[in-house]
Amino acid sequence: MLRLPVSKLEGGMVLGQSLFNTAGGSYLVKGQPITIDYIRKLHELGIQSVTVTSMDPKYKLPPPPDVIEEKTRIKAIGAVYNTFQSIEENGTLDVNTLQKVTDSIVFDLFENHENLVQLTDIRTHDSYTFAHSVNVAVLSAMIGMLCHLPKEDVSLITLGGLLHDLGKIDVHTDILNKKRSLSTSEFDIMRQHPATGARRILKMSGLPKSSLLAAIAGQHHEHIDGTGYPRGIKGEQIHRFAKITAVADVYDALTSERPYKKAYMPNIAYNIMHNINKGQFDRKLLDTFFNNVALYPEGSVLKTTFGFAVVKESKFGRTTTPIIILFADTNGKLLKQRSVIDLSDVPNGSESIQVVPTGNDLYHFIHELGVDPSYYLEEERKKDPAAGIKSSGVWLPPTMRRQRV
Numbered sequence: 001m002l003r004l005p006v007s008k009l010e011g012g013m014v015l016g017q018s019l020f021n022t023a024g025g026s027y028l029v030k031g032q033p034i035t036i037d038y039i040r041k042l043h044e045l046g047i048q049s050v051t052v053t054s055m056d057p058k059y060k061l062p063p064p065p066d067v068i069e070e071k072t073r074i075k076a077i078g079a080v081y082n083t084f085q086s087i088e089e090n091g092t093l094d095v096n097t098l099q100k101v102t103d104s105i106v107f108d109l110f111e112n113h114e115n116l117v118q119l120t121d122i123r124t125h126d127s128y129t130f131a132h133s134v135n136v137a138v139l140s141a142m143i144g145m146l147c148h149l150p151k152e153d154v155s156l157i158t159l160g161g162l163l164h165d166l167g168k169i170d171v172h173t174d175i176l177n178k179k180r181s182l183s184t185s186e187f188d189i190m191r192q193h194p195a196t197g198a199r200r201i202l203k204m205s206g207l208p209k210s211s212l213l214a215a216i217a218g219q220h221h222e223h224i225d226g227t228g229y230p231r232g233i234k235g236e237q238i239h240r241f242a243k244i245t246a247v248a249d250v251y252d253a254l255t256s257e258r259p260y261k262k263a264y265m266p267n268i269a270y271n272i273m274h275n276i277n278k279g280q281f282d283r284k285l286l287d288t289f290f291n292n293v294a295l296y297p298e299g300s301v302l303k304t305t306f307g308f309a310v311v312k313e314s315k316f317g318r319t320t321t322p323i324i325i326l327f328a329d330t331n332g333k334l335l336k337q338r339s340v341i342d343l344s345d346v347p348n349g350s351e352s353i354q355v356v357p358t359g360n361d362l363y364h365f366i367h368e369l370g371v372d373p374s375y376y377l378e379e380e381r382k383k384d385p386a387a388g389i390k391s392s393g394v395w396l397p398p399t400m401r402r403q404r405v
Contacts, residue, residue, distance in 0.1 A: 001051045001063065001297040002366075002374075003265065003358040006042045009050070011035055012057025016297075017050055018070065020077055020131050029070065030063050048257060049359060053299055054374035055366050061374055064298045065115045068108035068138055076101045076134040080162055084130065087200065088169050095206040102137075102158045106151065109141055116294040116314060117142065129168055129176065132252055137161030139248035139289070140241075146288045147244075156209060157241050160216030164245055167197030167217065179259040191229045194218045215239040220246050225279030243282045247273075247289050250280070265356055267295045270320075295319045296353070301362060301373050303355040308332060308365075310373040312340065312380055320350040325376045332369065338376060 001016045012033050019028040019042075028038055034052070042050065053061040079101045083093045117139065141158040149157070168176060171193055175186050182190060198218030201210055219233070219242035226234030254269040264272070270290055273281060296302060300311045302324060309324035321343035328334050343349030357365055366372060 001053060001299045002055055002301065002362060003049055003051045004055065004363055005049050005359055006039065006047055008360070008363045009034055009039050009042070009052070010057055011039070013052040014054065014060055014063070015050065016053050016063040016299075018073075019045075019047070019050075020074070033057070033060070048262060051297075054372055055363070056372035056374065059372060059374045059378060061299065061378060064118050064294065065112065066118050067112050067115050067142060068105055069112075072101075072104045072108050073134060073138075076105060076137070076162070077130050080130045080133045083162075084166070084169055087166065087204075091203075093204060093207075095204075098159060098162060099208075102155055102162065105134075105138055105158050106141055106155055109138070109145060109154075113145070116292055116316065116319070118294055118297060128256070128258070129165055132256065133162050133165050135252045136164055136245060136248045139252060140245045142292060143244045143247060143285060143289050144241075146292060147285070153241075156212060157216070157244060159208070160213045160241060161245055161248065163197070163201060163213060164217050164220050164249065165193065165197065166200050167193030167195065169200070170196050177259050181260070191221075194221050195230045212239070212241060216242050216245050218242075220249050222246070223280045224282055227279065240282075243285055247281055247285050250277070251289070251293075265300075265358060266293055266297070267353075267356055270295050290319060291317045293319055296322045296356065299374055299377055301357055301365070302353050303330075303357060305330075305352045305354065306341065307335070308373075309341070310377050312377060315344075318344045321346070325373075325380055327371075327373060327376050328369065332365065334369065334371065340380070 015028055015030050015032055015034055018030045028034070028041075053059070053063055079094075079097050083098060086093055137158045138161070140161040141154050144154040144157045171189060175182065175189060178186070195218055198214040201207065201214040201217055204210065207213055216239070218230075219238050222228035222231065222233050222238045222242065223246075224235055224238070224243070226232050228234075250273060251269055254264045254272060255266060257263040270293070273286060274290075294314050296311045296314060296319075298311055298313065302309050302311065304324070304326075307326050307330050308328040309326045311322045312325050313323040315323075323340065323342045323344075326335065326339045326341055343352060346352060
């Protein structure tokens with residue numbers, strides 16, 4: 001997966017991310033070749049960069065499979081949009097629709113338990129809150145599954161993720177979509193949305209275990225060290241479900257493009273959450289989560305201490321040390337013979353990864369190289385059709401296991 005500026009896209013390149021509108025409809029669907037009209041649309045929407053599976057349009061490599069189906073995500077975004085609209089207009093919500101969406105997400109996660117979390121979808125500024133809520137629900141549910149929580153709890157966490165930002169209904173869009181840093185007064189307003197969302201949830205009729213859903217909404221910005229908001233509670237004062245949602249919320253925010261920031265690659269988000277915001281998260285939950293995230297998505301170009309490589313495969317629990325195909329030396333000169341290296345077999349293998357080139361740097365590197373690294377990935381796939389991003393760590397209940405025998 002190569003992240004390129006929209007200005008460098010060419011017709012025929014295969015998109016690695018979907019682009020959704022406000023109500024969940026797809027402007028662009030991942031896995032489809034980009035057309036000139038689509039590129040023009042990206043410019044019109046102000047999208048700065050996207051990921052493609054190859055820089056050479058003749059290599060039609062499919063993007064890695066995601067943890068939920070595209071149709072499930074689209075329905076979920078539409079449901080969250082309609083929910084927010086209904087609550088804002090008349091103070092009611094359709095519990096049955098939200099529950100059906102929740103059930104679909106949980107079902108997909110169990111069905112696709114062998115897949116790692118892939119790159120976040122692309123969002124327009126006006127659709128961010130709705131798509132973000134869905135992804136937080138998906139990622140939170142996945143963490144719950146990895147923690148071996150009962151399916152009922154996974155379902156509740158999923159619903160909590162869908163509603164965690166409900167309080168943003170009361171925050172003006174000028175603040176939500178501001179391109180510069182918020183003023184003190186604006187940030188004070190933003191800090192109120194967890195408590196506002198919790199109060200709204202408690203007033204709703206028909207929601208299951210509304211007190212737990214309110215805890216998720218009200219506490220997802222609290223930090224383990226007590227530096228969060230709105231109450232500044234810490235440690236065991238924070239509900240476990242809210243701790244789970246907090247991890248999902250920040251990861252999705254970091255890896256999404258916003259009016260005031262670019263989208264970070266998963267490995268950068270990992271570094272920020274692990275090393276910079278140390279006291280913010282439950283460390284066990286954080287490690288559990290990143291065990292199932294493709295930090296270096298399949299097809300990514302890496303600069304390593306061995307030279308330049310393309311990611312062939314990542315595996316559950318070893319996402320910091322992918323299997324790579326080394327194709328050039330440290331100076332960027334093509335090797336006469338490529339080699340496959342499993343960085344998990346290399347002492348301190350994760351430290352051998354120096355840079356993940358993106359944007360113009362990546363574009364110019366591949367242009368000067370004269371060969372799209374995706375070619376090497378395609379060649380390896382022909383040798384090993386089973387290669388690809390895999391996971392094996394998500395727990396399945398006994399009934400699901402029997403169905404798979």
